[in-house]
Amino acid sequence: MKSCLIVDDSSVVRKVARRILEDLDYVVEEAEDGQEAYDKCRQEMPDAILLDWNMPIMSGLEFLKLLRAYVGGEKPRVVYCTIENEVGHIAMALKAGANDYMFKPFDRALLEAKFEEAA
Template sequence: MKRCMIVDDSAVIRKVAKRILNSDMLRILEAGSGGAALAECRADMPDYLILDATLPDMKTLEFLTALKAIQAQRQPLVFLMAIELDLGPIMRAKRAGAAGFLLKPFDRQSLTTAFNEQVARAERARTQAAA
């Protein structure tokens, strides 16, 4: 079973996203801050990570740099979750290692569709890069 961590300071966002994405094929973990997420990743790295673009305790690029520094068999695919389609922060996050982005607010259909499309695209890119 794949594991996805949702990192957002809003308990409501984490709870709603967890209800939407949780399935027999995907177990959802939660972290309310960048520091808590990094601690979890050091203990057991998830397959995917949905990262709020505005964490209270650290900047997105700082988080991505710290995540890359964790020794793991495989780094997770990271998806930045932003409130608006602001290309500047999204592109900086992608250059720092994020695989894609998701938008808030979301409903069941928009989140599942966007998440599944982003995962498929990132997995294809990862496979092609390894070949």
Template sequence: MAGAEGTILVVDDSRVVRKAARRIPETLGFQVSEAEDGAQALAACRAAMPRAVLLDWNMPVLDGIGFLRAARAEFGPDRPVVVLCTTEAAMERIMEALEAGAQEYIMKPFDAVLLQDKLVQAGLLPDLAA
């Protein structure tokens, strides 16, 4: 996959987490770019809309929910596909993320199998098991 249609934006304030998280979609054939907060992520989406965003919740400047609400207001309900990646496990937090416009929700730490499954569920990868 080449070009913006095959791009995933990894958004996390931790450089270590971004570096680790980007390896998984890269092995699946996606091009990956990075942002360290929600404000950088919005700017990146305006410059070149990614196919999907792997989004941390807790970040400085603009957190994940703030990014989600701003992105949905500006770009609509479907683009980009957002997978919220967080340590927030409470059901009310998960519901808040889904209501704000996240298509999927994944708990940190996650592995390649779990993330690949979420990307299939979000319609970003074919379901080879079907």
């Protein structure tokens, strides 16, 4: 069974994403910010990560750069999830190592499409 770490400071977003990903047979963990996510990845690297852009303590971009530099951190499929629709933000995320991106608010069909291709 594949694992996914949902990293978002919104408990509502985490709850909605968890339900959808569990329906896709992912084992789901959650983190409220980039630092908590990085700590969890150092304990056990997930197969996939749904990553928010804007969070307290450590942003999604900072987390992504640390993750990709960490031993084994190149393995997870990272889908960047943001309300920011500026091309520059998307380019920064992809350059830092995101595999894909999607915009909030997302729906079940979009999230399933992004993660079914990884399953």
